Amino acid sequence: MQRKTQAKFIVFEGIDGSGSSTQAELLYQYFQRQKIPAVLSPEPSNGIIGNLVRETLRQRLRFTTDPTQLNRQLAYLFAGDRHDHLYNEIDGVFKQLAAGIQVITTRYYFSSLAYNASNAAEYEFIYRLNQDFPNPDLVFYFDLPVEVALERVQRRSHQEIYETKTKLTQVRQNYQQIFQTYPGNWQQLDATQPPETIHQKILQTIADYFVTAPESGSD
Numbered sequence: 001m002q003r004k005t006q007a008k009f010i011v012f013e014g015i016d017g018s019g020s021s022t023q024a025e026l027l028y029q030y031f032q033r034q035k036i037p038a039v040l041s042p043e044p045s046n047g048i049i050g051n052l053v054r055e056t057l058r059q060r061l062r063f064t065t066d067p068t069q070l071n072r073q074l075a076y077l078f079a080g081d082r083h084d085h086l087y088n089e090i091d092g093v094f095k096q097l098a099a100g101i102q103v104i105t106t107r108y109y110f111s112s113l114a115y116n117a118s119n120a121a122e123y124e125f126i127y128r129l130n131q132d133f134p135n136p137d138l139v140f141y142f143d144l145p146v147e148v149a150l151e152r153v154q155r156r157s158h159q160e161i162y163e164t165k166t167k168l169t170q171v172r173q174n175y176q177q178i179f180q181t182y183p184g185n186w187q188q189l190d191a192t193q194p195p196e197t198i199h200q201k202i203l204q205t206i207a208d209y210f211v212t213a214p215e216s217g218s219d
Helices: 020-032 048-057 067-087 093-098 108-117 118-129 148-152 163-179 195-209
Strands: 002-007 007-014 038-039 102-106 138-143 186-190 212-214
Touching: 002 138, 007 020, 007 108, 007 212, 020 038, 020 102, 020 118, 020 138, 020 195, 048 067, 048 163, 067 093, 067 108, 108 138, 108 163, 108 195, 138 195
Parallel strands: 007 102, 007 138, 038 102, 138 186
Antiparallel strands: 002 212
């Protein structure tokens, strides 16, 4: 009897420089080798709102010099892009899942809580803004000391607005707060380890977590 892997929504999270994008790509390549249908669909998305967010993060667009107002504005933009990313009828997450395709996303509402909240009131505002978005099937959180993260991002050709010691310190603290109470399936990984070591741990978790189901109409 032939069997297929049930489609899952898998999210990779971590501060800048944690290697989440690298690990998402490695998992995508693994699915490809295994002939498991999958897409790599990061946030911000490639949609209209997502591209606006990317240009703002790269400082090619500037709405305000007030950090508090910028955080709030980006929180709204991220939420709008997230809704489109999940529900659009062309290549949205749920359309892909319904077609039996694994969806790998770098960043989700956890990033909004981590990056756009600098105090308890802002955290509560962003939580309310995102509270109706569904939890993913599985989250991998890559924990990395801020000093190591800064060393990594400074090797890049350009830096984004959040890649400072003060901001990343706060972001890491926010992530720790988020996952202290998060009720869904998640795993914390030490992002200082070699990429291949981390990748193998992810594959083990995937193997333990994924459920197979009979192909429709098979014997």
